[in-house]
Amino acid sequence: MELGPIFRALLRNRSRFWLITLEIALTLAVSVNCFVILQRERDRLLRPSGLDEANQIVVATEPWSEEFADDAFLDLQREEDLRRLRALPGVRAVTAMNQIPISRAGSGTGRKAEGADQSESVFVGYFYVADDALETLGVELREGRGFEPGDFPTREEEDAGDVVRNVLLTADVADRLYPEGALGKVIQNDGGEVSNVVVGVIEQMHNSWPTSTAADRAMLLPGRPGHRTLMRYLIRTEPGQVDPVFSRVEEELLAANTERVVTVQTMTEVKNRTYRVSRAMITVLVGVMILLGIVTGLGIIGLTAFSVTERTRQIGTRRALGAGRFDILRYFLLENWMVTGFGLVLGLGLTFGLNYLLVQAADAPKVGGELVVLVMAGLWLLGQLAALAPALRATRIAPVAATRTI
């Protein structure tokens, strides 16, 4: 190998060596740090919600008519809305809900095991739902059963107070409250004034705040969702039927009662808005990394090309002394390999330095070893690819160049 001579030649032209080294080091530091942030955002985005998001439509109706202040009227209207929506072709199931999962707007409360201390209470996002909720949400039951007509208290029972509602919990909450199995057990709010019986456990489902660490803690309560100023519905369509159903929802609901504002969104839109920052970060970071790759690549091409030009006579001399074209190619690629390698080693320190800064200033995730190795390999490849074109040009220098002046 010619590593010795290449190294000594490098030392004679230190500026080029340092420039490529510095560029590679900085590129490593920036791209590794971009990558960790990107990875975190992607993981957030890909976390399963448990819902059949692709086939769901979210409807908000905001009545202004005074009639809706009357509970009996409200109940009748809900029934009619549900009947109409369920009758639309392409609809699989519909329910009414007081809040919409993954929308970032919701209701939260505390629940603890029966008789437990307040400090053992667990935060849950809760949803009042009408019938058909499990089918509409598209979530899986791990154990127990879904809601039956008998689970829904009447208005009279509600008004009398002290209703013990049967509830469904997600496994995340259920296992926290009763590790030995929550089915049939009683849970209470922080102060112990409200009690519920667990009749079913949902495998997994996001509550209203999917980006929080408590995203999978949800509770479904049977009720009469909606009040005077706001009633929400969730529609689940047959696969691929979102668009045709979507276009008919507003018209159908206004036909039932025109005294309200109807807003229709697909669950995909809701999700995109919730994850807006994650999606934006991914786009921007990918953009920055592509630009960085191009700039660094071009820089290496330029510097190598310059060094080839500068050494035309030396290359000619080597060729004249018997070196083949492949030897020349190998020389430049090896040189690039060494310089890149040195840059990467230097970049390691820079990478962790920058990461420390970003963790402090911007709450970035910590850089892990695997990722660094992966990006290092990528940059090594980038360096070799960038050096290839000028190196190939060097192989075309004829031995006669040795005899020419510049």
Add this chain to the structure above:
Amino acid sequence: MLLYQLRMAALSLRRNLVLTLVVVAGVALGVSVATAFVTIDRLISSDPIPHKSDRLRFVRLDSWDPADPFDSDRPDLPPNQLTYQDALAIHGSGIPTYEAAMYKSRLTVHPDNGERPWREVVRLTHGDLFDLFDVPFAFGSRWDAAADGGPEPVVVIDTLINEKLFGGGDSVGREIRIEDRTFVVVGVLDEWRPPIKMYDVNNNPYEEPESIYIPFGFAQPLEATSNGNTNGWRFQDLDGWEEYLAASEDTFIQYWVQLDTQEQVGRFQSYVDGYAEQQKMAGRFPRPLNNLLQPLPDLLLTEEVRPEETRGLAIISILFLVVCSVNLIGVLLGKFLSRAPEAGIRRALGASRRTIFLQHLLECELVAVAGGLLGAGLAVPILRWVEKLFAQGEPLALDTGMLFAGIALALVSGLVAGLYPSWRVCRVAPATYLKLQ
């Protein structure tokens, strides 16, 4: 001399136009990305109202749960909003220069023109809001204190709603139907888009201000439920809106005061502490006495309003500019050294090292200025694009600071990048090159 050097530099740049363009594009790329992200970060993290931010105080009363602090990460902080009953009770002390309780609600607006009604986020507030935050008016003015309590059916709208309902212009005196009432327009706001919605940093602090403002006194008669965050800790069996407002421990009201002197701060502090003590006697405020008059900049810190994403992107974009500059060094070095013979001859003919050095540095700066101008221009679309990705709504107002920042960044990077190559070329020994000719 400078003119001559400038001519020489321009000549040299023209001789290899493609290379010059590549270099300018490189600088422009680095500068535009860095300028865009640094500008976003600066806009969002800058003091939204620098001339009075320390006199604006956010009132926080600790009415919270005896068992747990409001924020378990910061147990020293009282809740970040007030209950309706407390907001109502502390209003009207006469101590602050201005004071306003406020929250937002979604209410139905019925247009006259036969179009369908829609829901609009409306801010219910005392009229002092407009004085507290120096909100600019295009027509009319704020409502007076008498309208707050009445409450009188008056409304302040922004240009968007003015355009939508009345086609713009001076709409003072015209009427708007909100829910089942008719409100009279008393003021139309001028364009107002603070980078941070400083008076209510709950939910999304980067969204634009509301379009409609009505007196706080309508909270009760309109049954206007909060459209923002409501936090609660206590289970209370309350019947109806009126009872809820009167007795609920839920917090959803933002309360701002302007305290111009230290004396005012002291007096208002003892006023709210006195109120809290009085409530303790009545069985409320079960936690230790802890009431905070938090200055605006401090609130932005504790509520972690500053998005960490923009900070991270700003740092990364600056490093991107550094990489572009390192590239620039490489290109300039190659270019200058390939012209070393020329420098050698000039040296032999009597040019000093300093002259050669300065001339090459000047060439770098010419490139940098061109790149900087182009980059600052490019930064605007990049910034708009990034802004659109991150948030919807009205764009942030840009200032000339951004243009200067772009050019300054370019000049610095041109200087840094040009120093070493210029130094190398001015050190060439004339003899070497004379021999070769």
